[in-house]
Amino acid sequence: MTLFLQLLVNGVLIGILYALLALGFVLIAKGSGVINFAQGELVLLGGYLVAVLLGASGENVFVALGGAMAVMVIVGVVIERGVLRPLVNEPLLSLVMATIAIGTVIRGVVPLIWGTSTRSVTTVFPTGTLEFGGIRVQQPVLWAAAFALLFIGAFAMFFMRSRMGLAMQAVSDDRIASQSLGVDTRRINAIAWGTSGVTAAFTGYVWGSVLGVDPLLGMIGILVFPVVILGGIDSIAGALVGGVAVGIVEGMAGGYLDPIVGGGFSLVAPLLLLLIVLMVRPYGLFGRREIERV
Amino acid sequence: MLTLDGVEVVYNRVALVLKGVSLRVEEGSIVALLGANGAGKSTVLKTISGLLAAERGEVVRGEVNWQGKSLLRMPASQVVERGVVQVLEGRRVFEHLTVEQNLLVGGYRRGSLRAARQALDVPYAYFPRLKERRAQRAGLLSGGEQQMLAISRAVMSNCKLALLDEPSLGLAPMLVEEIFEIVQRLNADEGLTVLLVEQNADAALRIAQHGYVLEDGRIVLDGTAEELRANQDVAEFYLGLAGVGSRRSFRDVKTYRRRKRWLG
Numbered sequence: 182m183t184l185f186l187q188l189l190v191n192g193v194l195i196g197i198l199y200a201l202l203a204l205g206f207v208l209i210a211k212g213s214g215v216i217n218f219a220q221g222e223l224v225l226l227g228g229y230l231v232a233v234l235l236g237a238s239g240e241n242v243f244v245a246l247g248g249a250m251a252v253m254v255i256v257g258v259v260i261e262r263g264v265l266r267p268l269v270n271e272p273l274l275s276l277v278m279a280t281i282a283i284g285t286v287i288r289g290v291v292p293l294i295w296g297t298s299t300r301s302v303t304t305v306f307p308t309g310t311l312e313f314g315g316i317r318v319q320q321p322v323l324w325a326a327a328f329a330l331l332f333i334g335a336f337a338m339f340f341m342r343s344r345m346g347l348a349m350q351a352v353s354d355d356r357i358a359s360q361s362l363g364v365d366t367r368r369i370n371a372i373a374w375g376t377s378g379v380t381a382a383f384t385g386y387v388w389g390s391v392l393g394v395d396p397l398l399g400m401i402g403i404l405v406f407p408v409v410i411l412g413g414i415d416s417i418a419g420a421l422v423g424g425v426a427v428g429i430v431e432g433m434a435g436g437y438l439d440p441i442v443g444g445g446f447s448l449v450a451p452l453l454l455l456l457i458v459l460m461v462r463p464y465g466l467f468g469r470r471e472i473e474r475v
Numbered sequence: 476m477l478t479l480d481g482v483e484v485v486y487n488r489v490a491l492v493l494k495g496v497s498l499r500v501e502e503g504s505i506v507a508l509l510g511a512n513g514a515g516k517s518t519v520l521k522t523i524s525g526l527l528a529a530e531r532g533e534v535v536r537g538e539v540n541w542q543g544k545s546l547l548r549m550p551a552s553q554v555v556e557r558g559v560v561q562v563l564e565g566r567r568v569f570e571h572l573t574v575e576q577n578l579l580v581g582g583y584r585r586g587s588l589r590a591a592r593q594a595l596d597v598p599y600a601y602f603p604r605l606k607e608r609r610a611q612r613a614g615l616l617s618g619g620e621q622q623m624l625a626i627s628r629a630v631m632s633n634c635k636l637a638l639l640d641e642p643s644l645g646l647a648p649m650l651v652e653e654i655f656e657i658v659q660r661l662n663a664d665e666g667l668t669v670l671l672v673e674q675n676a677d678a679a680l681r682i683a684q685h686g687y688v689l690e691d692g693r694i695v696l697d698g699t700a701e702e703l704r705a706n707q708d709v710a711e712f713y714l715g716l717a718g719v720g721s722r723r724s725f726r727d728v729k730t731y732r733r734r735k736r737w738l739g
Contacts, residue, residue: 270529270531342588343588344579344583344587344588344591347572347576347579347580347583347588348580348583350569350571350572350576351569351572351577351580354569354570354571354572355567355568355569355570356529357526357529357563357567358563358567358568358569359569359580360526360529360551360552361524361526361551361555361560361561361562361563361567362555362560362580362581362583362584362628362629362632363551363552363554363555363556363560363583363584363632364552364580364583365550365552
């Protein structure tokens with residue numbers, strides 16, 4: 182029983198961190214209708230920026246995180262202006278290919294500038310382990326998950342309660358109709374990419390403080406894809422539920438099945454879950470199904 | 476007043492769709508723009524509202540003025556700012572947002588969500604059915620309700636001139652009547668100027684004071700609603716009134732030629 186609860190708690194905590202990663206995808210999908218395959222690489226860039234700025238500012242987390250977020254906003258807006266804006270009204274496939282290209286470029290450029298060695302990101306969270314009735318929780322992970330949850334909640338509020346958030350959803354629903362009502366769609370897209378940059382910096386910091394920052398961090402974008410698809414590409418609630426589901430399944434598979442099959446099953450389990458969900462609900466748990474009136 | 480002067484529009488740099496369209500819409504009036512499929516009616520509206528660019532269209536000649544200022548080459552967001560809003564053909568509601576959220580997006584140009592909320596009363600007063608369904612997803616509304624929502628969204632943007640593109644499309648005659656009656660009330664009570672594009676000429680000419688007939692990118696006829704109703708060609712090809720009670724044959728070459736000219 183203790184093992185079960187331990188795996189459950191671990192799964193939930195890591196799942197929330199997955200959800201934070203998925204949030205980056207959701208922001209772009211909701212705000213501009215594009216699936217951004219460069220999100221993992223943006224997180225990579227954000228993580229390195231935080232690590233570098235931490236070194237330069239004498240370990241001042243607020244300066245480092247704030248600076249990284251500012252730079253990432255600019256990166257996001259530049260990507261939107263330079264790459265995606267000229268492709269407006271082109272087929273979705275072209276846009277997706279463009280984001281893959283951006284990801285490849287970032288993955289190549291980052292090691293060129295900062296090398297390939299792993300950088301540790303000092304955590305502001307208290308270290309050490311807490312224990313409740315036999316269940317042990319690493320404090321940094323606990324705090325990281327708590328802040329990730331806050332961050333996700335803030336964005337959910339933004340989408341439901343703010344003028345910009347509503348406009349973003351409108352643009353992803355029907356671009357021309359939004360335009361006809363005076364919504365400046367180009368500005369909305371730029372904002373979507375800017376906020377996605379902020380998310381990437383924050384995610385880079387949180388994941389970096391748990392795992393350390395190295396070029397492999399970029400691959401996380403692919404690893405988290407089951408979460409994104411599972412929850413539905415355009416739902417924040419879906420990202421959260423998808424993240425936690427994947428975290429739990431992965432943790433349980435690792436705890437119970439890995440010893441039996443000889444390890445590695447925890448990597449496969451989320452994908453199996455994804456397959457099953459896609460068979461039942463192809464648009465994900467919370468994704469919008471195309472509405473058809475009969 | 477809205478005036479179009481010899482407007483020529485080209486799509487994709489090759490297809491000349493409007494071949495010199497001139498028309499005027501007095502403030503406070505309802506003007507109908509009639510024509511068959513592909514005559515260029517929607518293009519006229521997009522030329523005014525600034526949505527042409529999204530479809531690779533371009534005004535190559537002519538002038539579009541609203542209240543004495545040119546709207547040419549103005550992005551759609553600024554055209555809306557000046558009180559000119561197009562209600563797109565096919566309703567185009569934001570299916571995944573609720574009715575109220577749709578309306579709030581309509582009030583985007585009011586600057587804040589609070590300002591948009593305060594404006595909700597106006598569309599709700601004219602379309603009480605939308606108020607009942609405010610929390611429902613717009614994609615689940617009936618066609619008539621979606622059309623009401625589309626018009627209400629424009630009202631939310633504080634528009635002075637509404638460009639309605641085929642509001643009767645795909646609706647039952649009773650609903651068309653209801654919606655047109657509300658448009659008429661918006662015109663009378665709120666001072667909303669309306670440029671109405673329609674294939675349903677009968678319904679359109681009933682609420683419009685003035686009408687234009689567009690054919691193959693050119694205005695071929697214009698006059699007051701009564702004059703157009705009295706015109707033999709309009710009566711025959713748009714209102715379907717001629718020859719009631721008597722069978723006629725399309726072998727009759729003269730009719731065929733005239734009809735062909737109308738339908739292009």
